[in-house]
Amino acid sequence: MSKVEKVELKEFMNHSKRVSIIGLGAMGMSISQVLLKSGWLVFGVDVCPETMKEFKKNGGQPLETPSEAAKKCELMLLMVVNEKQCEEVLFGEQGGCKNFHKGFVVINCSTVSSEFAKNTAKRLKGLMTGYLDAPVSGGTKGARNGTLSIMVSGSEYDLNKSRPALEQISNKIYHLGLEAGLGSSMKMINQLLVGIHIVSAAEAVVLAQKAGLEFEKVYEVIIHSAGNSWAFEDRVPRMQEDEEGIQSTIDIFLKDLGIVLEKAKALDLVLPVSETAFQQYEFSHKSGFGKLDDSSIYKNYLKTERVSE
Structure with a gap:
């Protein structure tokens, strides 16, 4: 960073805990x-009126548009569904x-393609605005x-300017490089x-049940065995309990x-396992489960004809 940038950054860090x-x-x-509890002044925009009421009740400052939000602070964090929404925002x-x-710095925590991230960073640079390609997990x-x-x-x-906010919401920040798109690729x-x-967790559960194994024992054994994964440990209880709460939808995956x-495809690669998984989410979407929690993929396998295909 230049000396001027260092001075500007120090001034910002000393006086601003505002983010939209x-x-x-x-x-x-x-x-x-998390940010509100940490003493940040948080402005928010969402298309759902009920969501905005809840946000205000919890101490947030609701605004009507992203344009209005850009007037209130120098950090804007995006957590929207897709590239179309990012473009509109x-x-x-x-x-x-x-x-x-x-x-001004845009922190895009949404999941987008690396090509979209690169193009967006280029467009914002023309507006003298920084862009962090910053998806989360x-x-x-x-x-x-x-x-x-x-x-x-x-x-x-841009990272150092955004770091105080990012450190509040994370325990790991991996800076993968200067080029937009690297974050989205990861x-x-x-x-x-x-x-x-x-x-695969859904398949394992339905196979275990068909084989006569008790769900609780399957879960206990697998989470302490080599076959475990974060997805198995997190999603399988939701498959069994059929919870109504949505963490992430079928359509997201x-x-x-x-x-x-x-x-x-662009890299001339064939990924057969990824293609098969995609087909399962597509089938679930077409079955009317797209807006349900992604653990609902389990419902695919309740159809015996689907398991045998």
């Missing part, structure tokens, strides 16, 4: 609560770009507890594994594995 969060779903709302009619300025539990892992790429200046690899692991397969 765009997207107050399960992840964004949990992140907002940043560059739409009421997007943040209307009020971005030199020194750890689910809603990690968001609630402030123990997310953040896979970030971008300039050291998240893609993570999602490939988790997406497959959720499907349909989108994320779509990113994986598009990248593989």
Whole structure:
């Protein structure tokens, strides 16, 4: 960093604990609560009126548009569903770009393709606005507890300016390089594994039940054995209990594995296991489960004809 940047950064760090969060779903709302409890002034934007009421009740400052949010602070954290929503938030009619300025930093924690991240960083640079490609892992539990892992790429200046906020919501920040897209590429690899692991966990559970094994014993043995995975340990109880609460939806993994397969196609790679997992999420979506928790993938295997295909 230049001497000027160091002086600007020091001044910002001494006087600002303000951030806006765009997207107050399960992840964004949990992140907002951690920051509020840590003494941050948090502005928020979401399309759902009920969500905004809850946000305000919890101490947040609700705003109507990303453009308005950009006037209130110099850090904007995005936690939205897909690239289309990111595009609208940043560059739409009421997007943040209307009020971005030199020194402003966009922290995109959404899962997007590396190509989208690169293009967005380039466009924001033209507005003298920084961009951190900063997807997260750890689910809603990690968001609630402030123990997310953040896979970030971008300039050291933008990262250092954002670090106080990011350190509140995470216990691991991996700076993967200066180039936007590296963070999203790493998240893609993570999602490939988790997406497959959720499907394999569902298959393991239904096979165990068909084989006459007790669910509780299967769970206890596997989480202490080599076959365990984070997805098995986290998702399997939700499969059994059929919980109504949504942590992450079927459609999220349909989108994320779509990113994986598009990248593989561009690199002339064939990923048969990823393709099979994608087909399971696609089947679940077509069965009407797309908006349900991703543990609902288990419902695919309750159809005996599907298991035998």
